[in-house]
Amino acid sequence: MYAYSEFDTDFIAERNRQFRAQVERRIDGSLTEDEFRPLRLMNGLYLQLHAYMLRVAIPYGSLDSAKMRQLAYIAQRWDKGYGHFTTRQNIQYNWPKLNDVPDILDALGEVGMHAIQTSGNTIRNVTADHFAGAAADEIADPRPVAELIRQWSTDHPEFQFMPRKFKIAITGSPNDRAVTAAHDIGIRIVEKDGEIGYQVIVGGGLGRTPMIGKVISDFVTEEDLLPYLEAIVSVWNVLGRRDNKYKARIKITVHEHGIDEIRRLVDARFAEVKPTFKGVDQQLLAEIRKHFHPPAFRNAPTDAFDQAYENDPVFRSWADTNLTEHKINGYAIAQISIKAHGETPGDASAEQMEVMADLAEKYGHDELRISHEQNVVLPHVHKSDLPALHAELKKVGLATANIGLISDIIACPGMDYCALATARSIPIAQEIAVRFDELKLEHEIGDIKIKISGCINACGHHHVGHIGILGLDRAGVENYQITLGGDHSENANLGDRTGPGFPAESVVDAIETIVRTYLAVRSSADETFLETYRRTGMEPFKAALYPPKEEAKADAA
Amino acid sequence: MPRAFTPKVVTGNALLEGDVIYFTDSDSWTRNLKDAEVITDEAVAQVRLLAAESQAAEVVGAYLADVKVTEDGPEPTHFREDFRRTGPSNYFHGKQAEA
Numbered sequence: 001m002y003a004y005s006e007f008d009t010d011f012i013a014e015r016n017r018q019f020r021a022q023v024e025r026r027i028d029g030s031l032t033e034d035e036f037r038p039l040r041l042m043n044g045l046y047l048q049l050h051a052y053m054l055r056v057a058i059p060y061g062s063l064d065s066a067k068m069r070q071l072a073y074i075a076q077r078w079d080k081g082y083g084h085f086t087t088r089q090n091i092q093y094n095w096p097k098l099n100d101v102p103d104i105l106d107a108l109g110e111v112g113m114h115a116i117q118t119s120g121n122t123i124r125n126v127t128a129d130h131f132a133g134a135a136a137d138e139i140a141d142p143r144p145v146a147e148l149i150r151q152w153s154t155d156h157p158e159f160q161f162m163p164r165k166f167k168i169a170i171t172g173s174p175n176d177r178a179v180t181a182a183h184d185i186g187i188r189i190v191e192k193d194g195e196i197g198y199q200v201i202v203g204g205g206l207g208r209t210p211m212i213g214k215v216i217s218d219f220v221t222e223e224d225l226l227p228y229l230e231a232i233v234s235v236w237n238v239l240g241r242r243d244n245k246y247k248a249r250i251k252i253t254v255h256e257h258g259i260d261e262i263r264r265l266v267d268a269r270f271a272e273v274k275p276t277f278k279g280v281d282q283q284l285l286a287e288i289r290k291h292f293h294p295p296a297f298r299n300a301p302t303d304a305f306d307q308a309y310e311n312d313p314v315f316r317s318w319a320d321t322n323l324t325e326h327k328i329n330g331y332a333i334a335q336i337s338i339k340a341h342g343e344t345p346g347d348a349s350a351e352q353m354e355v356m357a358d359l360a361e362k363y364g365h366d367e368l369r370i371s372h373e374q375n376v377v378l379p380h381v382h383k384s385d386l387p388a389l390h391a392e393l394k395k396v397g398l399a400t401a402n403i404g405l406i407s408d409i410i411a412c413p414g415m416d417y418c419a420l421a422t423a424r425s426i427p428i429a430q431e432i433a434v435r436f437d438e439l440k441l442e443h444e445i446g447d448i449k450i451k452i453s454g455c456i457n458a459c460g461h462h463h464v465g466h467i468g469i470l471g472l473d474r475a476g477v478e479n480y481q482i483t484l485g486g487d488h489s490e491n492a493n494l495g496d497r498t499g500p501g502f503p504a505e506s507v508v509d510a511i512e513t514i515v516r517t518y519l520a521v522r523s524s525a526d527e528t529f530l531e532t533y534r535r536t537g538m539e540p541f542k543a544a545l546y547p548p549k550e551e552a553k554a555d556a557a
Numbered sequence: 558m559p560r561a562f563t564p565k566v567v568t569g570n571a572l573l574e575g576d577v578i579y580f581t582d583s584d585s586w587t588r589n590l591k592d593a594e595v596i597t598d599e600a601v602a603q604v605r606l607l608a609a610e611s612q613a614a615e616v617v618g619a620y621l622a623d624v625k626v627t628e629d630g631p632e633p634t635h636f637r638e639d640f641r642r643t644g645p646s647n648y649f650h651g652k653q654a655e656a
């Protein structure tokens with residue numbers, strides 16, 4: 001776990017002192033809301049539908065038990081006893097009072113956390129593969145570079161007032177679990193002739209104008225990476241459209257100028273930037289790497305695991321869905337589902353957070369991760385500890401065996417909280433999970449990713465869901481558009497719209513129709529939903545969703 | 558033909574608590590839509606909005622929201638306003654829990 005330097009600690013303390021004074025001045029009337037608003041947003045404080053919301057950064061989704069316990073404490077002390085994990089690996093508190101926020105920020109500072117650059121036109125929290133440092137398929141741990149980028153971008157003088165926000169994601173595995181192609185910059189660690197380097201993707205993004213990023217360089221060496229990133233951001237900082245917020249993201253710049261022209265400009269800028277770096281970043285990276293040494297893995301028999309797997313069907317089912325292969329023999333990556341059927345995706349109670357912190361300490365080398373899929377990960381658990389871990393998770397409702405299945409839904413807060421929403425997301429996710437649980441079809445359906453957003457901003461990643469759902473306001477009624485065939489992985493793809501949207505009352509039926517159609521037309525039980533869709537295209541799904549009679553009615557309307 | 562003016566209330570969020578508040582005819586704020594001042598005249602609406610906005614120590618982001626007048630007082634016409642005066646649907650939190 002990266003430990004903050006003195007500089008970081010002082011910087012955060014100073015920022016918190018400033019913000020405390022700003023809150024006081026807003027309350028006593030010396031600051032107007034127009035003056036205060038940008039200041040609170042710089043500190044991650046939004047005003048939502050029913051209350052303020054504080055967004056706390058969890059850099060590249062990595063936590064230790066002390067941080068997780070503090071998050072639980074904050075939820076208990078100043079919020080309503082829970083927190084919401086987001087698709088950007090952050091945590092949001094939905095009910096803080098303005099007066100309390102300076103205390104909350106101080107409490108975060110005690111464990112080296114903050115809410116800086118979780119808002120505004122800055123480089124946001126760097127996200128990374130949630131299996132970093134653990135995955136069997138990993139080329140190298142992406143977190144040291146993620147931390148280097150965090151330090152470079154935090155409070156970078158050139159990058160505080162950019163055309164728009166800027167998001168960077170990094171993966172160290174060819175299996176892209178970090179959705180890198182949907183970020184302003186996506187970085188994939190690659191290996192060429194025994195040398196580790198970085199493939200850089202630029203101009204991806206979801207939202208109003210979704211785009212899959214394009215490769216700007218296939219191989220950037222380690223010492224060139226930071227100057228190369230700086231060159232990209234700098235080219236965009238000049239070219240980016242400040243006149244129109246809908247055209248300001250780098251995806252539009254890349255689209256308007258073409259990737260070849262952007263590459264040429266970036267190369268030219270890189271030639272200027274590179275000499276200014278003088279290798280300081282490489283010394284820093286070497287220093288950072290020391291904080292990411294792998295834990296002292298144990299070499300022990302796995303009999304306890306084998307026995308439980310053999311004899312306990314509930315454990316077996318959990319192990320089959322929630323565990324992923326670890327790079328060390330005898331270890332597993334355990335995902336804790338924050339998607340119990342009927343509950344709010346990504347919401348964990350203070351008690352659950354405390355239990356997860358305890359379990360990480362006891363069985364997980366004190367490491368936890370937040371996934372962009374809104375689950376919690378214990379990246380290093382010895383297999384012999386898994387039965388005990390599972391038993392303790394069961395006690396607090398955290399043993400749901402549904403990772404990667406139809407009830408493991410990404411849902412943004414939607415109109416239950418978000419001021420920008422056009423419709424609700426959470427109740428749709430809850431209903432879908434409950435429906436398929438009742439139908440007992442979940443395991444038969446297998447691999448499927450449903451992603452729901454409550455407006456076009458696409459925080460719920462609906463464009464890259466195998467089934468994507470977008471909530472809209474159609475003449476004062478909630479209406480849901482469905483897309484099929486999206487993919488967030490290394491084969492990133494945007495989904496296709498099925499046709500007209502569905503009202504809230506029938507969208508869950510529509511999802512069931514789609515899934516039943518898949519079960520009917522798949523070539524075998526091994527063909528996943530996405531594979532079937534790629535083979536058959538939209539036709540069978542469209543036919544099932546919009547039977548001719550209905551269509552005629554719709555035409556007449 | 559100019560469209561008929563729909564009745565409105567002035568609403569926003571409280572500065573300290575962040576929760577939904579409505580402006581009353583006595584220039585104070587209420588947490589209950591029923592007690593809000595219903596404005597039926599366009600010119601009056603702008604004046605009342607300015608009066609509400611001037612209370613910067615009480616309210617953030619004041620605006621005019623459509624309502625319909627019923628026997629039980631003003632009712633929201635749009636689902637967003639209905640959620641605002643109720644609270645989230647996933648937990649019994651917010652206004653619904655305070656009533």
Ligand code: SF4
Nearest residue numbers: 412418421454455459
């Ligand atoms: S997608 Fe829209 S509704 Fe959902 S959290 Fe983002 S801005 Fe809010």
